[in-house]
Amino acid sequence: MRTQHGVSLTYGLLETLGQSIVSGHYDGSGFPTEAELCQQFSASRTVAREAVKMLTAKGLLSARPRQGTKVEPVSRWNLLDPDVTRWLMERPFSNTIYREFTEVRLAIEPVAAALAAQHADRKDIKAIRDGLNGMRDHAAEHDQALAADIEFHVAILRASGNPFFWQLRELINTALRLSIGVTNKISGHTASIPAHEAVLIAIEKGDADGALHAMRAILLESLELIKTYDPAVGE
Amino acid sequence: MRTQHGVSLTYGLLETLGQSIVSGHYDGSGFPTEAELCQQFSASRTVAREAVKMLTAKGLLSARPRQGTKVEPVSRWNLLDPDVTRWLMERPFSNTIYREFTEVRLAIEPVAAALAAQHADRKDIKAIRDGLNGMRDHAAEHDQALAADIEFHVAILRASGNPFFWQLRELINTALRLSIGVTNKISGHTASIPAHEAVLIAIEKGDADGALHAMRAILLESLELIKTYDPAVGE
DNA sequence: TTAAGACAATTGTATAATAAAAAATGCCGC
DNA sequence: GCGGCATTTTTTATTATACAATTGTCTTAA
Numbered sequence: 001m002r003t004q005h006g007v008s009l010t011y012g013l014l015e016t017l018g019q020s021i022v023s024g025h026y027d028g029s030g031f032p033t034e035a036e037l038c039q040q041f042s043a044s045r046t047v048a049r050e051a052v053k054m055l056t057a058k059g060l061l062s063a064r065p066r067q068g069t070k071v072e073p074v075s076r077w078n079l080l081d082p083d084v085t086r087w088l089m090e091r092p093f094s095n096t097i098y099r100e101f102t103e104v105r106l107a108i109e110p111v112a113a114a115l116a117a118q119h120a121d122r123k124d125i126k127a128i129r130d131g132l133n134g135m136r137d138h139a140a141e142h143d144q145a146l147a148a149d150i151e152f153h154v155a156i157l158r159a160s161g162n163p164f165f166w167q168l169r170e171l172i173n174t175a176l177r178l179s180i181g182v183t184n185k186i187s188g189h190t191a192s193i194p195a196h197e198a199v200l201i202a203i204e205k206g207d208a209d210g211a212l213h214a215m216r217a218i219l220l221e222s223l224e225l226i227k228t229y230d231p232a233v234g235e
Numbered sequence: 236m237r238t239q240h241g242v243s244l245t246y247g248l249l250e251t252l253g254q255s256i257v258s259g260h261y262d263g264s265g266f267p268t269e270a271e272l273c274q275q276f277s278a279s280r281t282v283a284r285e286a287v288k289m290l291t292a293k294g295l296l297s298a299r300p301r302q303g304t305k306v307e308p309v310s311r312w313n314l315l316d317p318d319v320t321r322w323l324m325e326r327p328f329s330n331t332i333y334r335e336f337t338e339v340r341l342a343i344e345p346v347a348a349a350l351a352a353q354h355a356d357r358k359d360i361k362a363i364r365d366g367l368n369g370m371r372d373h374a375a376e377h378d379q380a381l382a383a384d385i386e387f388h389v390a391i392l393r394a395s396g397n398p399f400f401w402q403l404r405e406l407i408n409t410a411l412r413l414s415i416g417v418t419n420k421i422s423g424h425t426a427s428i429p430a431h432e433a434v435l436i437a438i439e440k441g442d443a444d445g446a447l448h449a450m451r452a453i454l455l456e457s458l459e460l461i462k463t464y465d466p467a468v469g470e
Numbered sequence: 471t472t473a474a475g476a477c478a479a480t481t482g483t484a485t486a487a488t489a490a491a492a493a494a495t496g497c498c499g500c
Numbered sequence: 501g502c503g504g505c506a507t508t509t510t511t512t513a514t515t516a517t518a519c520a521a522t523t524g525t526c527t528t529a530a
Contacts, residue, residue: 008481008482008483009482009483010288010482010483014292033510033511033512034511034512035511043483043484044483044484044485045484045485046281046482046483046484046485047482047483047484049281049285049512049513050284050285050288050482053245053285053288053289053292054288054289054291054292055292056289057249057288057289057290057292057293057318058292063511063512063513064491064492064511064512065490065491065492065510065511065512065513066490066491066492066493066494066509066510066511066512067491067492067493067510067511067512068510068511068512069511069512074398075398075401078313078315078316078317078402079398079399079402080313080315080316080399080402080403081313081315081316082313083292100397100398100399101399103346103350103395103397103399103400104397104399104400106346107342107343107345107346107347107400108342108343110342111338111341111342112342115338160338162335162338162339163309163310163314163335164314164315164335164336164338164339164406165338165339165342166310167313167314167315168315171399243512243513243514244513244514245513245514268479268480268481269480269481270480278514278515279514279515279516280515280516280517281513281514281515281516282513282514282515284481284482285513298480298481298482299480299481299522299523300479300480300481300482300521300522300523301478301479301480301481301521301522301523301524302479302480302481302522302523302524303479303480303481304480304481
């Protein structure tokens with residue numbers, strides 16, 4: 001295995017295997033043994049073992065002598081691990097996972113907004129406002145509008161002052177990127193600027209309850225969109 | 236290093252190092268080099284490296300040639316990793332971390348209860364009721380009452396049907412175990428049975444909004460308790 | 471003073487050999 | 501035939517060693 005774009009062999013293999021596992025590549029067939037891994041990826045045993053150990057640390061694999069290395073059931077995966085979350089995005093779009101992401105966001109973000117209303121300092125508020133302005137200014141260019149949308153939501157997580165909320169930034173990043181796949185198919189729908197502005201205003205006023213409900217409204221709408229749109233039917 | 240109680244050397248070292256890092260043992264001094272680790276723990280380089288790699292996968296460490304291995308800032312830790320969460324409990328009690336845990340619970344559990352009200356099947360409800368009954372029947376014995384309390388809350392996470400919520404069981408487990416350290420110091424306080432019962436009843440009725448608010452009430456009370464009780468003052 | 475190059479420290483990678491675990495197999499006595 | 505026990509075999513776990521790659525530091529010369 002050749003080292004690619006600055007990543008070490010071990011981390012390259014970690015990435016490759018992580019994506020393969022999450023996308024179900026080994027579901028029927030069982031995971032390769034160490035020897036097979038070394039051969040398939042032309043890697044040394046050290047590299048293969050360390051990649052497997054890292055995947056084990058994330059709950060994706062387990063290994064025992066004689067029994068081999070197995071893919072763990074999804075219920076054991078560390079779904080909130082940023083790497084795992086990211087790998088989840090690389091697999092074929094699933095309405096279910098998108099709904100589950102949004103349910104997590106529905107739980108976290110309103111409370112984060114409420115905490116932000118209580119604790120945000122000037123710098124926090126500037127970051128949130130920058131996100132909102134970006135959404136407004138680049139409404140036409142999808143990529144930049146999405147980036148600004150993400151910036152807005154992540155800035156609120158940070159402003160909450162709770163490091164655990166901050167951990168979920170990768171999930172929200174992923175969820176919002178998935179969401180374009182959904183909302184683009186629904187004619188004329190774009191992220192609502194006024195709804196986002198309401199959140200900012202409430203945070204600026206220190207209105208925790210207002211921020212909570214304004215954010216909750218944004219996410220409830222997303223959740224409604226998902227339920228309305230069933231990919232099996234068409235739109 | 237001798238293998239202890241059935242754990243492999245690598246996992247033993249992972250546990251030891253994880254606890255040490257989280258408890259701040261290397262904060263001033265910097266993390267040992269591979270060579271030093273091998274010597275200090277009488278471990279082979281493979282064992283040391285694999286333990287370090289797993290800690291890297293959890294965001295606690297980073298390693299670069301010539302620069303050595305460093306403890307990452309807390310903001311990079313995978314705080315929602317079950318192992319990390321558990322290690323956090325082993326360090327000296329901190330009012331801050333307990334508040335942060337409870338804020339996460341305040342976000343997650345009400346929404347989980349609402350989803351449970353929509354999706355719970357008979358088995359889910361039985362598990363929740365078992366928890367509640369356990370709290371009632373063993374109100375006097377602290378250990379069993381705590382276990383039942385945990386069972387109640389975790390059963391609701393499971394009943395939500397969202398695997399991401401289920402990931403937070405270790406955090407809730409830890410938070411509730413920490414909570415006895417707080418509530419025991421507040422005379423006469425025990426987990427409120429009626430408040431928990433209200434959650435169960437709402438879930439049984441399929442009343443999502445009722446379940447959400449009932450659960451929210453429980454957690455808001457916990458949060459109030461923390462604010463009231465300042466360990467610096469005494470009680 | 472600065473830049474080029476040599477040096478050194480530390481992690482990264484490779485390989486070989488042995489140990490331990492546990493499943494599979496075969497053997498034996500009955 | 502069949503149950504139980506010893507043996508074999510497969511696979512990961514551990515140890516040891518050597519070399520490569522990276523990068524900070526020091527030296528030296530222009």
